[in-house]
Amino acid sequence: MTELLRRLGSPLPTRLATGFLLGLAAWLWPPVWGLILPALSPYVAVGSTIALRSVSLASIASVPMLLVAVFCRRFWCRRLCPVGLISEYCGRVRAGSIQRNTPQSFAPALPVSRVIVFATLGGALAGYPFLLWLDPLALFSGAFNLSRAAVHGVTLLSVAGLPVVMFISVLFPGIWCSRICPLGATQDLLALVARRLNAGFPGAALPARRAVLTVGVGAAFSALVPKAWAGRQRYLRPPGNVDETAFKGGCIRCGSCVRACPTGIIQPVVDPSDVSGFLAPTLRFSGADYCLQDCNRCGKACPTKVIRQLSLEEKNRHVIGIARIDLSKCLLTLEKECGVCLPRCPRGAIVEGFAYDTYTVTVKVLPDKCNGCGACVGICPAKVVTIDPGSHR
């Protein structure tokens, strides 16, 4: 035990201070976890900007790290990165593996991380940056879904990223930061570019030819595979979602929208048949929880803007889906006491019809008024209302 403590000793003061400040900031202002932290990453910013073909305001947050990386190699990793700190301490847990990250320790022997970066950038060109979610800051903020995990069991999976990194770091100290982390590789490449501009062509671990090839393979993969890997089921996405392929690729699974949602209807998809959309957010309605008319927090919270930031007006115009009522099981049409979905609908989109020839009540959803907010789903005692993602996308 004392041995362990000794090895855990001698902390890097700047990183501890950063960790403390970060924790304080997040405690005072929770969006730090989900929105600010992943947005700092140039890897996420470049990947999502290329994939979405638009520069979002959030991606500007990555400029400082981008510039620092060019002039001061892996400054972020050495001084600031919370995942790096955690990984380093995990590496110290095992005996005989005391190691401190130095610029040299980041020397890539096996350029897995660069393959990840190039392939993802290639994927981004084809609209599907498929390994964007490996960003350490996204994994880190995903871990803070833990508070929601108690409420929604499936969220637990999206929390698992950081523990996996920790596990890898215990088994193979230093390997995460030096060989896997795509954010580290992005910084290396940025430094490389700067050096190349200054001093010709130093020996790169991944030659230009192979880099181009990797980008090409990534692009080809992204153009062909996502649709094949997508499950048959279409999912409801948070309001303001971009098209499905870009959404699944550009979403870094940071859990920011999950935490931002005041009613808890945003939950990660855990569907083994939908590989490309694994852990991407979907909407699940229950009880009194639905997509509120006066809320657009998920769009504000999304660091990669695959959930676009919509004004309340735009958000209420956005169609999430459309309510479908299975009339064969609807209590009202079975002459049982019900009809609560009608006053429940905040948009007056469910109307009652009366057929005088059969003297029976029918319930109808007005497609031009329904936006699929899901208010009617949770209240239906017969559980026969569903929101159909519809053909709008």
Next chain:
Amino acid sequence: MATNNRRDFLRGLALGSAVVSGSSVLRAEEPIHLGSKVVDLPGVYHGGPAIIENGKVVQPRHEIPVLSDTGVLVVGGGSAGVMAALAAARAGQKVTLVERYGCFGGLWSAGMVLIVLATHVKTAQGLTKCVRGIGDELLERLTKIKGGIVNQAPGKRNPTSDPEATKYVMAEMLREAQVEILLHSWATNAIMNGRSVRGVVFESKAGCFAITAKVVVDATGDGDVYGAAGAEHVRHLHRIGLVHRLGNVDRIDQTKVAVGSKVPSLGSVTPIPGVVWVNMQGPQGDCLNVRTLTQTELDGRRAVWQRVKALQQRPGYEQVFVLDTASQLGIRASRTLKGLTEPTYNDAMAGKRYRDVVGVGGADFLGERSCWIPYGALVPVKVDNLLAAGRCVAADNLMMNYMRLIGPCLITGQAAGAAAALAISSKCRPRDVEISRLQALLRKQGAYLGS
């Protein structure tokens, strides 16, 4: 002669001294015959006919005879009104219950809504009975009558009672509690003194009369009293149906029913073998509009007979027949009170606890969770000496769909009656009753206030 008649009339109604003024005319100037005899009976007082003045029909000012002065006046003898009368009488107050029809039960019996919904909620202990107290006592008494009720047993919920048994048991319970009963009298107006209700005016075969009271409970279902008293309320259009019962359902010849043919859903079980109860939703309408009611009554009846005719034409169903239709239309909602507290769906789903809880209930669309019913839902915002009970209490558009069921009507009825009695014994306005004493009284009467 006229003087004699008037004196007889006044004595008959035990009025003391009432002065008939202006152009009022006393009827019953002709002798009253009993077979070949002429008998001396009180006259019929109408306060004089309406007249035409400047082309408009006008009722001239006239005095209204006061039939009696009571402690708690309960208007409406439905499930809520009967509970209110019993609760107040058992709390030791003088109670008068006035009902427009000749029987008790209102929509439950005359309206033939036989299934008592929302009797239980789901709690940590499993299915928990929330309709307790006098309401459950009534349901239990129905089990003692052969063919009185089904599904009233441990582990069962939402029982269905027989309308005739319900009318009978309610009347017996009211008579045992020595409630002063007045049938065939239709409440038409409130008697106000400023913002306080002092009594209610009723219309009867013998013209109108008044009953004054210390506290009035509006159990009319439609909020007729608080509507007349000028209490703030919300109007609703809701579905109006005409329910019926089918007989000979046990004589459906299954051998003649074509194999694989879709079996029509007939209705739900009743205490009488071979008889089912058939609900009807009906079209939406204004339940306070007499033309709407008339049209719905006519259309509903035709629909019932056409449906049953179509049923009888199916092979095997020839013996099925219309046993009866409800003698009162199925009015779901017309007015809800603007009360001191408005129970809302969102509050119910959030599990809101009220300090002034007078009952606990729940419904399927509320996820069967326990919803607390606050006393404030029975108390008008401004009008005094008046409490609402039954389906016309305060609730938002969604909670109203729970409050209108028989289960909660039994709960709010008992609460209103107990509160009215307590207001009188503590010599305060109903809005000022001490909540802890009200809750203690309700618990003593067996009510369930959660935990």
